[in-house]
Amino acid sequence: MTDISHFFYRYFLQLGVSEAGAKYLNMAALLLVMLIVIVIADLLIRKFLLNLFTRFSEKTKTRFDDFLVINKVPRNVAHIIPLLIALEFTPIALADFDYLENIIVKGLLVLSILITIWIIRSFIKAVRDYLNTKDELKDKPINSYVQVVLIVVWSIGLLSAFAIVTGIPFFKFITTLGAASAVILLIFRDTIMGFVASLQVSINDMVQNGDWITFEKFGADGNVIEINLATVKVQNFDKTITTIPTYALISDSFKNWRGMEDSGGRRIKRAVIIKQSSIKYLNKEKVEALKKIELISDYIDKRAADIDKYNEQNNVNKDLLINGRNLTNIGVFRKFIETYIEHHSAINKNMMIMTRQLAPTPQGIPLEIYAFSKDKRWENYEYIMADIFDYIIAAVPYFDLEVFELISEFKTSD
Structure with a gap:
């Protein structure tokens, strides 16, 4: 391992470069080699996985794998191996620079968390798009559930990243944040209320996509086109869009014309x-x-x-x-x-x-x-x-x- 970490060091000494200069040049050369290897590996693996998923999706009857390709899941997964190469190669390239090694390794660990989040995000979006094609689920607020899951994933990811940067163990970091739970609840008040409201709206079947609703308080009179975690979008009959807080559907009174449309007149x-x-x-x-x-x-x-x-x-x-x-x-x-x-x-x-x-x-x-x-x-x-x-x-x-x-x-x- 030592021979690899000083692979160019002796060569630069033979050229008459000082020991300090040889160390810096050796580090730069190794980092350049690492970068070239990472770029080539990323391109090859991404191309291989993309072709593999594309061929596989063409042969299967289900559309789920098609949505995986559309939402770039294979492309995001391809970044994992180059990242592992970078984590393995960085200590070798920076063997003589412990402080810089520590910073870059932490940066790569944070980057690995972000890539993981991005993979999960693209996978969840593929699941959402697939579920939206199901007739029995078209009237369900799937976007609301997806947003809740993404919020949880991003929260865990960002907390993990902060724990890595600060050097505090993750569970200890979470415990410290517990003292600030009141502030966190205040910040995410609308999100929490929207999540609870979307569950009640879905369970009680109060509103579905495509329903004609009249909500005088917000000046809405038209068809529901989207139900999200925090808002419900209504396209009025004059083609304007009214955005209503989701929790307003359970806290205020509105008229849903679905019963009339389902009836005989x-x-x-x-x-x-x-x-x-x-x-x-x-x-x-x-x-x-x-x-x-x-x-x-x-x-x-x-x-x-x-x-x-x-x-x-x-x-x-x-x-x-x-x-x-x-x-x-x-x-x-x-x-x-x-x-x-x-x-x-x-x-x-x-x-x-x-x-x-x-x-x-x-x-x-x-x-x-x-x-x-x-x-x-x-x-x-x-x-x-x-x-x-x-x-x-x-x-x-x-x-x-x-x-x-x-x-x-x-x-x-x-």
């Missing part, structure tokens, strides 16, 4: 407000006129017959319409709306269909439609709902009713 819940002053009883002439409306002609015949029978049996004085039982224009109109919705081709008949009268307001009486459209796509849903209300609003005057409109009065100066 999308809810229509909108009202027409009728002026109270236009509501009245229907006389016989108006009843006869409304019988011409095909959707409710059978209903009016039956109801009118029942009412006339009741009034005759009870000898009701019909000189005033208020006496006895009567049809009202708003009641007949409500039945008209309900019948129209029930016959509409775009409405899901297997889900609730209802036309109801809500409590009176200062503006009038709301008649609310509650039904579900078959088509859940936003643009088609809006078209269906507009088509329904176009028809209903246009039908209001046939029942001698009026829709409330807020009229602004402007005073003009002479």
Whole structure:
């Protein structure tokens, strides 16, 4: 070993170089040889492993080995042997320079930790990409778990590197850091909260990639495109991106539209407000006129017959319409709306269909439609709902009713 460490030393002495100079030149020459050997070994091993993995991945059916190549796992693994050569050769090249040897060896050990971290990182990314191709895992926050593992790996690696540089044993170094745990918790507060939140989100199946969510607090209204450890990215319908802290999903209230998308229809819940002053009883002439409306002609015949029978049996004085039982224009109109919705081709008949009268307001009486459209796509849903209300609003005057409109009065100066 001594002969190798002083391989060029005697040669430089023979050339008339001083002992000190010969030592430095010997060290430089050995380091140069080591560098050349390391570079050649790295190139050869990297090329060999890359070709080996590429050929192997082409012959196998699984795509996992393809992702190993894509994420450069073989290339990173190839650095291990050159690094071992450097660790083995450094004490020989620096046999006469103990202080410098100590520094370089520590540097190589730190570099070995970084290379190990990089290998683990590329391998984990390959696993992530492979798992993302599985249909049963596409709705899981895999990125969150990957980030947690990488944080742990980087933390252990950096602590090991500090322990090597300072010369403190690793476990003693960890024990010393325990006293600063409060500071560490404060620094990694968002990460810890995000990790816990991502677990709860995944376990409770609160949000999946592709879900449409509405989060008013953060101005988000669109599809979830990414779930990470600390954030959830939502692409709004105007193509902007909103970033939401992951822990906000469990600490605040938001709306997930997945239930609607998985159901048989999308809810229509909108009202027409009728002026109270236009509501009245229907006389016989108006009843006869409304019988011409095909959707409710059978209903009016039956109801009118029942009412006339009741009034005759009870000898009701019909000189005033208020006496006895009567049809009202708003009641007949409500039945008209309900019948129209029930016959509409775009409405899901297997889900609730209802036309109801809500409590009176200062503006009038709301008649609310509650039904579900078959088509859940936003643009088609809006078209269906507009088509329904176009028809209903246009039908209001046939029942001698009026829709409330807020009229602004402007005073003009002479």
